[in-house]
Amino acid sequence: MDLELRQILDVQLVQSNEVKSSYWMEMEGLTRCLKRVEEEGIVISDLVTDRHPQIKAYMKKEKSDINHWFDMWHMAKGVFKKLEAIGKKKKYKQVGDWSRSVSNHLYWCAASSEGDGELVSEKWLSILNHITNVHEGHGKRFPKCLHGDLEDRDWIKKGSLAFQEMEKVVNGRLLVQDIKKLSPAEQTSALETYHNVVCHFAPKALHFFYGAMKARIYIAALHFKKTPAGIKL
Incomplete structure (x- = not known):
């Protein structure tokens, strides 16, 4: 087509x-x-x-x-389903609560980077800081989040069990490799x-x-x- x-x-x-x-x-x-x-x-x-x-x-x-x-849709759907499945376990509930936001973040990474794979990758990995309420110091190409002030929310504590599970999905070897080739348009x-x-x-x-x-x-x-x-x- x-x-x-x-x-x-x-x-x-x-x-x-x-x-x-x-x-x-x-x-x-x-x-x-x-x-x-x-x-x-x-x-x-x-x-x-x-x-x-x-x-x-x-x-x-x-x-x-x-x-x-x-x-993008196929990849975002895969990320969402993995996080949603993890979040069904009580001790990982926060992962499920963040699943939709994280998958939506994937769309933004690709749509806002004009096909620049390295920039897409840095923006994507910044989510591991964002969910812990850290919004700067992400990387050279994308040093800080672009959003304004945020209301308080159920932030995930870095190093917690929920964070470790989130990190496994977000920082998956094949995902990080393929994310650089997300179609921008x-x-x-x-x-x-x-x-x-x-x-x-x-x-x-x-x-x-x-x-x-x-x-x-x-x-x-x-x-x-x-x-x-x-x-x-």
Whole structure:
């Protein structure tokens, strides 16, 4: 999908028996789409996906000429779910109380940094100071918080059990590594909307043979192109 034009560029239908396992289907679909689009003479400068391990490795090794970004919604959702799960335990309740604020902070980090990965990283890690009511001394690129005076809230004590659990999530090796590639602008929300349109024409609860399924996803792509954003089926 072209995220700026909100148009489907190509559709590929991959069957599980065409690859090693269902885990490889997403990767196969992407490589087919990229090949088809490139054959049509379309130059891809940037690609936004989730953090699928195979896709990350493939883009780094085989498509290094394309700027590969990660979708904010997927990453923020993952952070929120981890913190929310931890917060369900009584001794870590504060982690759950801060879960939404921390995941929202991730959006701000990416949206306010114009694709500067190092700046995104510093802003993100500053949350470990912020939750302890420390708002300066974060790093060279982002030395202090930009907010004004704050009302009192349930700050987390540095070194406490709740802080240690929060730190494990916020400072996770893969998360800190991938956060530098958060997309500052375009996201995959429009693609998620298209998937909902596909589910309308081809409900997951029903089985369709290959030909019928292919026809239905083509119809979904055509319908999506003609449907204004925000219009429900």
